Amino acid sequence: MITSFAGESKHFLDEKSRLSIPAKYRRWLTEEEAEYTFVITKGADPCLIAYPAVEWDKFAEKLRNLSQFKKKNRAFIRTWSRNSIRLKCDKQGRILMPQRLLDFANIKKEVVIIGALNYLELWDPEVLKEHQESQIPLDDDYFEDLADIF
Amino acid sequence: MITSFAGESKHFLDEKSRLSIPAKYRRWLTEEEAEYTFVITKGADPCLIAYPAVEWDKFAEKLRNLSQFKKKNRAFIRTWSRNSIRLKCDKQGRILMPQRLLDFANIKKEVVIIGALNYLELWDPEVLKEHQESQIPLDDDYFEDLADIF
DNA sequence: GATTTCTCCCCACATCTACCCACAATAATA
DNA sequence: TATTATTGTGGGTAGATGTGGGGAGAAATC
Numbered sequence: 001m002i003t004s005f006a007g008e009s010k011h012f013l014d015e016k017s018r019l020s021i022p023a024k025y026r027r028w029l030t031e032e033e034a035e036y037t038f039v040i041t042k043g044a045d046p047c048l049i050a051y052p053a054v055e056w057d058k059f060a061e062k063l064r065n066l067s068q069f070k071k072k073n074r075a076f077i078r079t080w081s082r083n084s085i086r087l088k089c090d091k092q093g094r095i096l097m098p099q100r101l102l103d104f105a106n107i108k109k110e111v112v113i114i115g116a117l118n119y120l121e122l123w124d125p126e127v128l129k130e131h132q133e134s135q136i137p138l139d140d141d142y143f144e145d146l147a148d149i150f
Numbered sequence: 151m152i153t154s155f156a157g158e159s160k161h162f163l164d165e166k167s168r169l170s171i172p173a174k175y176r177r178w179l180t181e182e183e184a185e186y187t188f189v190i191t192k193g194a195d196p197c198l199i200a201y202p203a204v205e206w207d208k209f210a211e212k213l214r215n216l217s218q219f220k221k222k223n224r225a226f227i228r229t230w231s232r233n234s235i236r237l238k239c240d241k242q243g244r245i246l247m248p249q250r251l252l253d254f255a256n257i258k259k260e261v262v263i264i265g266a267l268n269y270l271e272l273w274d275p276e277v278l279k280e281h282q283e284s285q286i287p288l289d290d291d292y293f294e295d296l297a298d299i300f
Numbered sequence: 301g302a303t304t305t306c307t308c309c310c311c312a313c314a315t316c317t318a319c320c321c322a323c324a325a326t327a328a329t330a
Numbered sequence: 331t332a333t334t335a336t337t338g339t340g341g342g343t344a345g346a347t348g349t350g351g352g353g354a355g356a357a358a359t360c
Contacts (some may be wrong), residue, residue: 015340016341020337022337023338056156057154060267065299076296077267081156088318090317092318094318166307242347246306
């Protein structure tokens with residue numbers, strides 16, 4: 001049973017565009033892994049995010065409290081929803097990745113899976129490398145601000 | 151069984167104006183899909199909204215709390231009701247779309263189906279594109295407000 | 301009541317999905 | 331180290347799904 005993801009590992013899409021989810025990530029809040037489901041969305045960074053379905057559902061539940069009579073709420077819900085897809089692992093623990101999402105993250109064959117808190121990030125290795133290099137290093141000010149929280 | 155819709159997919163009306171509802175959207179709160187029923191209404195945005203009948207019934211229940219003594223309430227309920235149609239999927243999971251509703255959303259052949267929380271949005275691809283482009287981006291203030299909720 | 305239009309069941313079939321089995325690779329245990 | 335269990339990978343195939351169209355019966359119209 002897992003309550004917080006961690007770690008990084010490299011995997012490969014097979015000929016059928018299936019991605020094997022490492023066994024250690026299949027036990028979110030449970031020992032069962034049958035019928036395990038993720039919701040995959042486009043990330044704010046050029047990667048894909050995979051939430052355990054129960055986690056995504058919690059967020060969706062909150063979004064339902066937003067009034068449909070506000071245009072901005074509808075726009076936000078629409079954008080959020082259309083980029084999310086609910087996908088079930090097969091009995092071998094693999095997910096059939098839609099081409100549309102693979103294209104977004106520029107994933108071709110190799111996939112770096114990063115376990116982060118309550119979600120997984122899926123990166124193309126090259127994109128991840130470039131993204132890390134172009135990243136402005138976290139400065140002291142950032143950690144000063146963090147200090148307000150912790 | 152689904153408790154929250156997600157995703158986007160493109161479909162086509164056939165010669166008989168039938169729209170195939172993707173199988174993954176036919177299992178709202180149930181594993182059964184026989185006799186599956188949606189209520190379709192005109193959206194606040196230029197699209198159609200399809201609620202699983204049980205969800206629409208919940209909303210209708212809320213509307214009953216509006217006082218009948220207010221003219222604007224009566225007008226709103228009237229408009230809402232006459233624009234809503236209860237439609238059953240045929241045995242192949244298709245819905246026969248009334249021309250009047252198709253015209254409202256300017257749907258001709260292609261239909262983008264967006265799964266959003268507890269309803270589906272049905273868009274003409276062109277209209278959706280234009281709508282998204284003309285949309286004022288969600289600004290910082292909006293997310294500041296959201297932060298109060300989450 | 302007769303005719304036309306509409307609705308929806310049924311069948312057909314191409315495509316896609318996900319199950320199953322096989323087995324290699326890795327990790328865990330004796 | 332040998333043995334066993336778990337995990338990852340590949341690929342065939344049955345069943346699910348999406349799409350088209352004929353036609354019987356219902357509904358609307360004349």
